[in-house]
Amino acid sequence: MTKEDIKHIKQLLAKQKNIVIVPHKNPDGDAIGSTLALYHYLIKHKHNATVMVPNDYPTFLKWIPGNDHILKHDSQTEACETLIKSADIIFTLDFNAFHRTGNMETVLTESKALKIMIDHHQAPDNYATYMFSDVSMSSTCEMIYHFIDMLGDTSRIDSNIATCIYVGIMTDTGSFRFPSTTSKTHQIIAKLIEKGANNAEIHNNVYDTNSYERLQLLGCALSNLKVIPESRTAYITLSQDELNMFNYKKGDTEGVVNYGLSLENIVFAAIFIEDKQEGIIKISLRSKGNFSVNEFSRVHFNGGGHTNAAGGRSELSLKNTIEKFISILPSYNKALNDD
Missing domain, CATH: 3.90.1640.10 (inorganic pyrophosphatase (n-terminal core))
Structure with missing residues (x-):
């Protein structure tokens, strides 16, 4: 300006x-x-x-x-x-x-x-x-x-x-x-x-105003945490049934993706959240260093944002979205291991 x-x-x-x-x-x-x-x-x-x-x-x-x-x-x-x-x-x-x-x-x-x-x-x-x-x-x-x-x-x-x-x-x-x-x-x-x-x-x-159910949902998310060491990547999934089980409210998953990024030697983290009402999988991506989740999301998941924080969406099922994500990662292994 x-x-x-x-x-x-x-x-x-x-x-x-x-x-x-x-x-x-x-x-x-x-x-x-x-x-x-x-x-x-x-x-x-x-x-x-x-x-x-x-x-x-x-x-x-x-x-x-x-x-x-x-x-x-x-x-x-x-x-x-x-x-x-x-x-x-x-x-x-x-x-x-x-x-x-x-x-x-x-x-x-x-x-x-x-x-x-x-x-x-x-x-x-x-x-x-x-x-x-x-x-x-x-x-x-x-x-x-x-x-x-x-x-x-x-x-x-x-x-x-x-x-x-x-x-x-x-x-x-x-x-x-x-x-x-x-x-x-x-x-x-x-x-x-x-x-x-x-x-x-x-x-x-x-x-510091969490509900009991929100913390229970966090526990569920962390129990779903998966790590792909060769890609220095961690991801979390939450299905609609899991959200319903813990009486999900807007904002309850805010910041959960960062837990994946807190793991030692992880530079890329993602969370995939099923939203049956909108018919999509909501995706949040985070990274450390120079790996651009903005570019990753724009290319593969109809999204964008910042270099180290971005969002996206998928119209595939939760299972198929995860399969797509995992299938894409090997082509980024060099970039993910350069940091």
Whole structure:
């Protein structure tokens, strides 16, 4: 995003606007944190701002300041689409292609509103008038901090904005342990704490509110863990029956894939989750070092993301998806063993 872009955006935001803020389908901590941080910021400037998500999100994110103001497109379709059609500006956060919004894709594509993208994923589509796209960033929430800073307005960051930004940076960096966590990230975190983000409370609200059934599901997932030593790969499966057995709720499998990557000498981890309602197998991929799960997912599983964290999907059965995955791995053995 150039200085000229920022100048134009400041001019746009100088007068009250109808603004819609949208994250991707199945929003995570970075998606909810970034949209609500921007919402609080725009409200301070007297804009008519609304956050609308394509569908529901995990309970452990529903304490975040501003959560009660979020609209859900799948259950409040008419209200959401009316607001989109009357919007002056649409901010798209934590995604860079409209298909990532599921059933919102058509109405967003057809909208005449000016669009501003803020995102850190690879290979962005060219739909936005203004694009703040940086794959080196730890999270979209870190980019929201930089965006406010570029507008010369960090003095307006209060405890609500700081809390929202902290959530997204914390969750998207695996509590600050992923390679995308830089010294600048930590400097921003320090400033957020100074602004009123309660780091201990935020961590507790996100990570320490598990249900008994969620931990039982984790035990089931770990019992399904398989290792392929020659490919330095580990994978986990969860069938629909297993999900039902432990009363699965959205968000219950968040982060489970990382257990595979925690094994010694493993550089590639995957989890395959059966979703009979959508008729697909949902796939999450993680890696260490230079092995790109983004490229792997794009080529084989209709997905994408980052070099070390990506998602995908398969319309095969769970059994056939696993067989496909295992059959592909030998062609990547050299890359997987080079790290």
